[in-house]
Structure formats: structure tokens, C-alpha cells
Amino acid sequence: MARHGWCFGLLWMLGACGPSAGTDVPLPPDAGEAAPDAAAPTPAPPLEPGPAAMVRLTRAQYQHVIADVFGPDVVVPGPLEPDVALDGLWAIGAGSSTISPRGVEGYEAAAFAIAEQVAAAPAPGVLPCGLGQPGCVEAALPVLGHRLWRRPLTADEQAAVLAIARDATAELGSPRDGLTFGLAALLQSPWFLFRPTLGATDGPTRPVTDAEYATRLAFFLWDSTPSAGLLAAAEAGDLARPSGRRAWVEALLDDPRAARGVRAFFNDYLKLRELDALTKDPAVFARYSPELGPMAREETLATLAWLVLDVEGDYRAAFTDQTTFLNRKLAALYGVPAPAAEGFARADLPADGPRAGLLGQASFLAQHAHPVSSSATLRGRFIRETLLCGTIPAPPADVDTSLPEPSGDLPTLRDRVAVHMTAPSCAGCHQVMDPIGLGLEQFDGLGRFRETENDTPIDASGALDGVPFADARGLGEAIAAHPKLTACLTRKLYSYALGRAPTVGEAGELVRLEAAFAASGYRVKALLAAIALSDGLRTIAVPGED
Amino acid sequence: MLIRTPRPHRRAILRGLLGGAAVTVALPFLEVFTDGRAHAADGGFPKRFGLFFWGNGMQPDRWTPPDMGAGYRLSEQLAPLGDLSAHVSVVTGTHVTVPNDAPHGAGPAGLLSGSRLVTRAGGDTHATPTIDQVIARAIGTTTRFASIETAAQAHPKAMSFNGPDNTNPPEWVPARLFERLFGGGFVAPGEERVVDPRVRLRRSVLDAVLADGNRLRAQVGRVDRARLEQHFEGIRALEHRLAALEADPPNLAACARPGAPPADFPPDEAGRYPLQAVSRAMGELLVMALACDQTRVFTHVFTDPVNNVLFPGASAGHHQLTHDEPGDQPEVAAIMQQVVTEYAWFVDALRAVPEGDETLLDHCVLLGTSDVSLGRTHSLEDYPLLLAGSACGALRAGVHYRSPAAESASKVMLSVLRALDLRVAEWGVDTARVTDGLSAIEA
Numbered sequence: 001m002a003r004h005g006w007c008f009g010l011l012w013m014l015g016a017c018g019p020s021a022g023t024d025v026p027l028p029p030d031a032g033e034a035a036p037d038a039a040a041p042t043p044a045p046p047l048e049p050g051p052a053a054m055v056r057l058t059r060a061q062y063q064h065v066i067a068d069v070f071g072p073d074v075v076v077p078g079p080l081e082p083d084v085a086l087d088g089l090w091a092i093g094a095g096s097s098t099i100s101p102r103g104v105e106g107y108e109a110a111a112f113a114i115a116e117q118v119a120a121a122p123a124p125g126v127l128p129c130g131l132g133q134p135g136c137v138e139a140a141l142p143v144l145g146h147r148l149w150r151r152p153l154t155a156d157e158q159a160a161v162l163a164i165a166r167d168a169t170a171e172l173g174s175p176r177d178g179l180t181f182g183l184a185a186l187l188q189s190p191w192f193l194f195r196p197t198l199g200a201t202d203g204p205t206r207p208v209t210d211a212e213y214a215t216r217l218a219f220f221l222w223d224s225t226p227s228a229g230l231l232a233a234a235e236a237g238d239l240a241r242p243s244g245r246r247a248w249v250e251a252l253l254d255d256p257r258a259a260r261g262v263r264a265f266f267n268d269y270l271k272l273r274e275l276d277a278l279t280k281d282p283a284v285f286a287r288y289s290p291e292l293g294p295m296a297r298e299e300t301l302a303t304l305a306w307l308v309l310d311v312e313g314d315y316r317a318a319f320t321d322q323t324t325f326l327n328r329k330l331a332a333l334y335g336v337p338a339p340a341a342e343g344f345a346r347a348d349l350p351a352d353g354p355r356a357g358l359l360g361q362a363s364f365l366a367q368h369a370h371p372v373s374s375s376a377t378l379r380g381r382f383i384r385e386t387l388l389c390g391t392i393p394a395p396p397a398d399v400d401t402s403l404p405e406p407s408g409d410l411p412t413l414r415d416r417v418a419v420h421m422t423a424p425s426c427a428g429c430h431q432v433m434d435p436i437g438l439g440l441e442q443f444d445g446l447g448r449f450r451e452t453e454n455d456t457p458i459d460a461s462g463a464l465d466g467v468p469f470a471d472a473r474g475l476g477e478a479i480a481a482h483p484k485l486t487a488c489l490t491r492k493l494y495s496y497a498l499g500r501a502p503t504v505g506e507a508g509e510l511v512r513l514e515a516a517f518a519a520s521g522y523r524v525k526a527l528l529a530a531i532a533l534s535d536g537l538r539t540i541a542v543p544g545e546d
Numbered sequence: 547m548l549i550r551t552p553r554p555h556r557r558a559i560l561r562g563l564l565g566g567a568a569v570t571v572a573l574p575f576l577e578v579f580t581d582g583r584a585h586a587a588d589g590g591f592p593k594r595f596g597l598f599f600w601g602n603g604m605q606p607d608r609w610t611p612p613d614m615g616a617g618y619r620l621s622e623q624l625a626p627l628g629d630l631s632a633h634v635s636v637v638t639g640t641h642v643t644v645p646n647d648a649p650h651g652a653g654p655a656g657l658l659s660g661s662r663l664v665t666r667a668g669g670d671t672h673a674t675p676t677i678d679q680v681i682a683r684a685i686g687t688t689t690r691f692a693s694i695e696t697a698a699q700a701h702p703k704a705m706s707f708n709g710p711d712n713t714n715p716p717e718w719v720p721a722r723l724f725e726r727l728f729g730g731g732f733v734a735p736g737e738e739r740v741v742d743p744r745v746r747l748r749r750s751v752l753d754a755v756l757a758d759g760n761r762l763r764a765q766v767g768r769v770d771r772a773r774l775e776q777h778f779e780g781i782r783a784l785e786h787r788l789a790a791l792e793a794d795p796p797n798l799a800a801c802a803r804p805g806a807p808p809a810d811f812p813p814d815e816a817g818r819y820p821l822q823a824v825s826r827a828m829g830e831l832l833v834m835a836l837a838c839d840q841t842r843v844f845t846h847v848f849t850d851p852v853n854n855v856l857f858p859g860a861s862a863g864h865h866q867l868t869h870d871e872p873g874d875q876p877e878v879a880a881i882m883q884q885v886v887t888e889y890a891w892f893v894d895a896l897r898a899v900p901e902g903d904e905t906l907l908d909h910c911v912l913l914g915t916s917d918v919s920l921g922r923t924h925s926l927e928d929y930p931l932l933l934a935g936s937a938c939g940a941l942r943a944g945v946h947y948r949s950p951a952a953e954s955a956s957k958v959m960l961s962v963l964r965a966l967d968l969r970v971a972e973w974g975v976d977t978a979r980v981t982d983g984l985s986a987i988e989a
Binding site: 051054079081082084085086087088089092093096097098099100101102103104105108112157160161163164167168171172181184185188189190191193194196198276277279281282283370371372373391402403404405542543 | 666667668669692695700701704708711712713714715717722726743744746747748750751752754755757758759761762765766767769770773774776777779780781783784787813816817818819854855856861862863866869870871872922
């Protein structure tokens with residue numbers, strides 16, 4: 001969404017962005033603004049639980065669940081209902097969007113395709129019996145339903161699905177058909193496609209059930225459904241005790257599937273999901289090809305999974321580290337030695353080179369740019385809004401937004417955007433975006449390093465909220481040290497876990513989580529555990545009906 | 547939306563016996579009635595509605611025809627219509643009358659939904675359904691698909707809304723649309739219909755899913771109940787589609803199973819996305835879907851709002867050019883001619899299908915519009931509105947009407963609804979609400 005180059009005259013008059021560079025952009029009013037840097041001795045207020053979002057499975061979650069329950073060889077046909085972002089996250093969109101008529105059609109086709117594959121050649125252990133054995137369909141469907149719906153089926157529900165299976169067996173002639181139709185019914189149910197959190201008791205605030213908690217944990221940490229073991233442990237009461245919860249959260253985070261969960265979060269948070277649609281003009285960027293977007297995403301996700309889970313490093317180092325994961329195409333784009341083999345391999349960028357951290361990666365540099373050029377505004381906006389959780393209002397309509405063309409007097413983008421930085425009608429908002437983005441101007445619209453634009457040296461110096469920097473690496477250090485960076489991640493990860501934005505009553509919870517994050521040395525793995533164990537994940541509010 | 551009347555038998559419809567299928571739409575309540583003419587128009591052919599949407603607006607001074615009325619001369623940007631202008635009415639000078647508080651978002655919500663955009667951080671939505679869905683609820687109840695949504699642009703945005711946070715995502719791969727429309731289950735005229743016993747079983751599965759859903763519905767709050775009801779609507783629509791597979795297919799002379807489009811569309815010679823080729827492949831399938839009465843309503847997103855598509859010959863993405871190109875923006879003007887060329891392609895393709903003594907185009911309304919008027923300023927004034935076809939003579943085709951008094955563009959929407967025989971008293975809410983159509987375009 002190329003929102004570049006707007007003048008914000010009206011907003012400046014209203015002071016929405018603040019008239020000067022370097023001011024903090026406030027978090028939204030519901031955001032738990034109380035950051036730990038306030039150094040106030042007053043304790044954070046206790047948790048007032050928020051409502052439970054009834055979250056729809058994302059496309060990726062649907063595929064992960066099918067792979068986990070039926071085996072990795074089962075093919076899920078597309079297209080499934082598209083994911084939609086709200087408050088910047090698919091995870092929040094999944095908590096408020098619904099299923100369109102086209103989506104119903106896609107889920108029906110997927111359900112039958114999956115069910116036919118499972119019935120034809122079930123992976124070992126998927127069915128509790130051989131399909132040729134009498135009564136196997138009747139035995140298998142309740143077991144599969146329990147796993148897919150993340151709770152045991154009621155007697156009525158079992159009877160309904162078994163009736164379908166009997167009908168199909170009689171009509172089409174084989175138990176395989178019965179299993180196919182019964183399984184297709186389970187897979188199309190809103191009990192499968194949504195994750196309802198109804199709570200364990202009545203009343204306006206209530207604890208979630210242990211099975212619901214297990215479900216929240218698994219989708220948060222694995223981007224998938226609970227394993228049979230976790231679900232059984234929940235039903236046996238293991239999660240009712242703090243020690244049981246801690247043990248399970250540690251086990252989930254130490255499982256290989258945690259990498260899938262970490263990748264799913266950063267794919268959503270950093271908008272890497274949009275890289276599938278990355279389009280550049282091949283006449284301008286000879287190194288562009290349609291695979292570049294997905295490759296650039298893989299670089300970033302591999303780097304973050306490594307940092308979070310393999311070395312359990314400090315999140316802030318993600319903006320300064322020179323360790324990354326490259327394939328040959330990305331290495332060529334960056335002008336560094338290619339890995340010895342095909343595919344991605346760990347690489348350490350030259351210590352004296354211009355490139356470090358996430359902001360030196362093509363996933364960021366190419367995505368937040370135009371099809372033919374870079375964009376200081378788009379890059380600055382992403383840093384301000386996504387990494388630092390600032391708000392930049394949508395630009396007003398009915399303003400002329402054009403930038404001057406490059407010319408002898410205005411050779412570089414910094415010269416051209418000067419009009420937005422100095423004209424009072426524009427500066428209010430552009431001052432909080434463009435100076436940051438100009439720090440990255442030594443990377444072109446695809447992410448290649450350059451020292452000049454139109455034969456003129458590029459000046460990449462600037463300041464981020466009062467902290468000066470000389471170039472992109474300095475900007476990365478300023479972002480790593482920015483007080484909003486870690487509070488922003490905390491807020492986004494909490495939102496992601498719950499499928500909704502935090503409420504005012506959760507401000508204190510966010511403060512406590514941010515403090516736990518700080519105490520861990522800003523290890524994301526520790527923050528994941530803190531959120532997984534927080535009361536916010538285990539209690540819900542159920543407001544009365546209007 | 548609940549369709550409260552049972553599905554009438556197709557033959558009953560063709561005899562024109564359906565009187566007033568009452569439907570409700572989510573938020574606000576809007577009673578929509580049709581009379582029999584919607585389904586059995588003059589000569590027995592149904593009326594159809596299509597929306598051709600493109601992003602980033604146009605340039606009013608290069609768009610507006612120089613004179614008014616029938617036989618208007620073409621402007622620079624409408625020149626690609628050529629002789630087809632006899633079938634295309636142009637409305638200029640109307641405004642989309644909602645607050646212009648979200649560039650590129652306020653316009654589609656205000657025009658197509660008749661309501662102010664619901665603006666939220668990181669995810670806007672429409673408060674009310676878009677006009678295509680209001681129409682589909684009235685005239686799309688008897689066909690296999692109530693509506694079809696497509697796009698030429700890759701990874702498109704949805705422009706069709708059932709209600710808040712509920713869109714109809716467009717298909718952008720022609721081969722997938724072909725499979726959906728003309729793959730398993732489609733019976734062309736003259737082909738023998740074989741009823742697969744699985745179809746009945748699939749319907750009983752959907753019945754069970756609805757029963758499960760109702761148990762869940764009873765346990766959740768108001769907002770989630772509404773989300774589930776929308777899900778159930780889609781399930782009922784699929785049941786209806788399966789029932790249509792078991793019924794006799796419509797036997798329309800112009801219907802033939804089209805050839806399958808290629809699986810992939812390679813980039814053009816400059817390495818850019820082949821927008822025109824994909825748009826036309828979609829168009830061929832959509833036109834045949836209408837001719838075969840598989841649907842009567844479609845929305846084709848040629849390009850998204852805010853799209854940065856690299857058009858052939860352009861030096862930058864479309865959206866960037868609308869803002870950054872200096873002067874009178876000749877590159878933007880050249881892109882607009884390409885957009886109108888593709889709208890004209892649809893008009894021509896509809897006109898190429900004979901229906902009785904007329905053509906499919908005569909039984910259609912093909913609305914062409916965008917997300918803003920002048921892209922550079924995100925204006926909602928002097929909005930681009932094209933109307934091809936006459937909806938069986940209910941609209942005047944081939945006239946240019948320029949509003950002398952900045953009337954609301956909602957009036958055009960109300961005229962379209964009435965031309966399609968929806969008996970509606972009004973269109974739009976708050977500042978976008980109107981109770982009169984635009985008589986200058988009504989026959």
C-alpha cells in the first residue's frame with residue numbers, strides 16, 4: 001500500500017503528528033502507554049480480562065493442523081478463505097472476520113480432498129483401527145473429531161456424524177466413503193474452522209477451560225492445534241497447576257514446531273506475508289524476479305528463528321547483528337560471497353560493510369519501496385508504525401502531493417522530499433517518517449547498496465527521536481536502543497496470542513510482561529513464555545448482551 | 547442475510563411467477579423486493595449486473611465528454627470506447643457524498659456501499675453491503691452462483707462486501723475460475739446431465755454442519771453470532787449451488803462450454819504482469835457465465851485502489867505516477883486509456899453474445915467506476931461513472947449526463963437498482979442517502 005508523498009496540512013493544524021521531528025508518536029489510547037521508562041513507583045494496575053476473540057484458522061494454521069493431525073503428505077488444495085489484517089495483524093483479523101460464501105466453497109473442496117486422501121491411505125497412527133475392520137469408521141470418527149474440534153464430541157454430535165458416515169457407506173458402498181463423508185463434515189464445522197473460547201464457568205469474567213487454554217497455547221506457540229498429548233494432559237488437569245503449565249510451556253517452546261510458531265508471528269508482525277506480491281520493474285531492477293519476495297522473506301524468518309530459538313539472543317540485536325541466512329540470489333544482490341551449496345545457509349556479513357540487521361535485509365528494503373525506486377516515506381512509516389507502534393494518521397484527501405522530478409538542482413531523494421519536510425503543511429507527519437527513511441537511502445528500491453544517486457553522493461545521516469546516526473547501521477543501533485521497540489513487540493505479541501488488540505484493562509498486564517521481557521535480557525523466547533503463562537491468556541470477560 | 551422464501555423451481559421463474567422474494571440485508575435493514583420482470587424480462591432473458599472497477603481514478607478534464615446527451619463526442623480518455631459509446635452512458639459532475647476521510651477507501655465505500663467507510667488502524671471495512679451484493683440478493687437467488695468476483699491484478703483486494711469484515715475475495719487465476727464455473731458439475735446445453743449421488747450426500751453434510759453451527763451460535767455473544775450467521779449464509783448458498791446441480795440446467799442458445807484458459811500467463815515482453823491478457827481471460831469466462839445463466843452478478847477488479855501496477859509503457863507504478871508525475875500527467879493519461887480500453891473490451895464481449903433479437907449487453911448494466919476521481923488529490927468530486935447496457939431498456943444507453951448541481955452519485959446507484967427491478971425506496975445512509983434516482987439516465 002504505497003502511501004507516500006502526502007502532505008498533511010490539516011493534520012498539522014490539528015497537531016495530530018506534532019509539528020517537530022523527534023517527538024514521540026503516542027501509542028493508541030488503548031495501548032497501555034505506561035512504559036517502564038516512566039520509572040514511576042506505582043504498581044501496574046491488576047488485570048481486567050478482555051473478551052475472547054473467536055478466532056478463525058488462518059490459511060497457514062489450517063495447513064499446519066492438517067499436517068499435524070493427518071501427516072505431512074496430505075495435500076490441502078486452495079484457495080482457502082484469504083487472511084485479512086486488522087490493526088496490522090492477520091491474527092487480529094482472524095478474530096473478527098468471518099467466512100465468505102466463496103470461503104465456504106473452498107473449505108468444502110478442501111475437506112473432501114483431505115478426507116479422501118486420509119481414507120484412501122491413512123498415515124500410520126491416524127486411525128485407531130484398520131479401515132477393513134468392522135466398526136472402524138464408528139470408532140475412528142469420534143477420535144478424529146475430538147482432535148479436530150479440540151474437545152470430545154457430545155453424544156448428539158457423534159450420532160450426527162456417524163449417521164452421515166452410515167448414509168455414505170450405504171449409498172456408495174464402502175466404509176472408506178463413510179469415513180470420507182464423516183471426516184468432511186468434521187472439517188467443515190465451525191467448531192473446527194473457528195476456535196471458540198467459551199470459558200469454564202458462568203459469570204462476567206471466567207477462566208478458560210483447560211482444553212481451551214491448551215488450544216491457545218498451541219496456536220500461539222506452534223501455529224497449530226494441540227498435540228494429542230497436550231490435549232490429554234489438559235483434560236487430565238495437568239494445566240490447572242502452575243508447575244504443570246510451566247512444564248508444558250517449556251516443552252512446547254523446546255519442540256521443533258516452535259520454529260513454525262515464531263516464524264508465523266514474525267511473518268505477520270513484519271508484514272512479510274505481503275512479499276508474495278512483491279513487484280518491481282525488471283527494466284530498472286535487473287536482479288528482480290518473482291521469487292525474490294519469497295526468498296527475502298525466508299532470509300528474515302530464518303534469521304529471527306535462529307535468534308529467538310537457537311541462540312536465544314537479545315531481540316534488539318536483530319537490528320544490529322550481521323549474522324543472516326542467504327541463498328545465492330540474495331548473496332548476489334547484497335554483493336557478498338555466495339553460500340557453497342544451493343539453498344539457504346548461515347552467513348556473516350562483512351564487518352566493515354554497510355549492511356546489518358533486519359533493516360539491511362531485502363524483505364524490508366524492497367517491500368517498503370516503489371516498483372521503480374526507493375521510498376524514504378514508506379520505509380520510515382514502517383519503522384514508526386510497525387516497529388515502534390506509533391500512529392500516523394491516514395493522510396487527508398484533497399491535497400496535491402506531487403514531488404518534484406529529479407534534476408540538476410535536486411539530484412537525490414533527500415533534495416526532492418525537502419518540500420515535504422519544510423513546507424508547514426507537510427512537515428508535521430513527514431518529519432516523523434522521512435528522516436528515518438532517508439537513513440536507508442544508500443539501499444535502492446530492491447535493497448542493493450549504492451553510494452550515489454544521479455551521480456551525487458547520498459547523505460544517509462539523520463536522527464531518530466534525538467539520537468543522531470550517520471548511516472543505515474547507525475540507524476539500526478538507534479532503533480535497537482529506542483525505548484519503544486521492546487514495548488511495541490510485547491504489545492504485538494500479546495495481541496497475536498489473543499487475536500485482538502489489548503484493552504485498557506490489560507495495560508498493567510502489558511507493563512508486567514514488558515518488565516519480564518527486560519529482566520530476561522530481551523529474549524523473545526522468555527517473552528513468549530511469559531505471555532503463554534500470563535493471566536491474560538487464561539481468563540476472559542463475557543460482557544452481558546446489549 | 548436470510549433468504550426467507552424457499553427456492554422456487556426454475557421453470558416457475560421463467561414463467562414469471564415469482565412474486566417478491568423478500569430478503570434482508572445486514573445493517574441497515576433494507577427491504578428489497580423484485581417483481582417478476584427481473585427474472586423474465588422482455589423476451590424471457592434475465593437482467594444482469596456487472597461492476598468493472600479500477601484503482602486510482604482518472605483526470606476529470608481529460609475524461610469528461612465535451613457535449614451532453616445522446617451521440618456525445620468522446621473525450622481523450624474515453625476515446626477507446628469508439629463506436630461502443632452508443633451503448634455506454636457517461637455520468638459526470640456527481641459527487642460521492644461521504645466524508646473524504648480515507649484516501650482511496652472513502653470513495654468505494656461511499657459509492658458502492660452508500661455509507662461512510664469504517665476506518666480503523668490497520669484495517670478499514672464497509673459498514674453496509676456493496677451494491678453488487680444487494681443486487682445479488684434480489685436477482686441472484688435462482689442461479690448456481692449468486693455472484694462471481696474476479697480480478698485481473700494479482701493478489702487483489704476485495705471490492706465486494708456482504709457486510710462489515712465480510713468480503714467476497716476475487717479470483718485472480720483464470721484457470722481456477724474456469725474450474726469453478728465450468729469444471730465438475732457444469733452441464734452445457736445438449737449434454738446429458740448425470741446426477742452424482744455424492745451431491746445429495748454433500749448436502750446432508752452441509753445440513754449437519756449447520757446444525758453444529760447452531761449449537762455453537764447459541765453459546766457465543768452477539769458479535770460472534772453475527773459472524774456465524776454470515777458463515778451459515780455461505781453454507782446455504784453452497785447447498786443451493788448443489789441443488790442447482792441436481793436440477794435441470796438452463797438451456798440458453800448462446801451458452802457453450804468455453805475453452806480452458808492457460809494455466810499460467812507469462813509476463814509481457816518487458817517482464818511486467820500481463821494485466822490485459824488476464825483481464826480478458828477472466829472476461830471471457832464471466833461473459834459465458836452470464837450467457838449460461840450460472841450467475842447474473844459479477845464484480846471484476848481490474849486494478850486495486852492504490853495499486854502500483856506497472857502498466858505497459860509507464861515509467862513507474864500507477865499510484866506513484868498519480869502523485870509524483872509533474873505537470874498535466876501524460877503518463878497517467880495514457881494509463882487511463884488502457885483502463886478504458888479494457889472496459890470497452892467487456893462491453894464488446896457482452897455485445898457479441900446474441901440473446902433473442904438483442905444481445906447480452908442489452909440485458910445488462912455494466913457499471914465502470916474507481917476509488918477516487920482525480921487521483922492526485924483523492925477527490926470525490928466529479929466521480930467517474932460509466933454505465934453500459936440498458937437493463938432491457940430500463941436505462942438510457944449512450945448518453946452523457948453532466949450534473950449541473952453536484953448531485954450525489956448515490957442517485958446513479960438508485961437508478962441502477964430500479965433498472966434491475968429492485969423495488970427500493972432509497973439508497974445510501976446519512977449524507978449518501980438518496981430517495982430519487984437520476985431521471986436523465988432512466989428510460
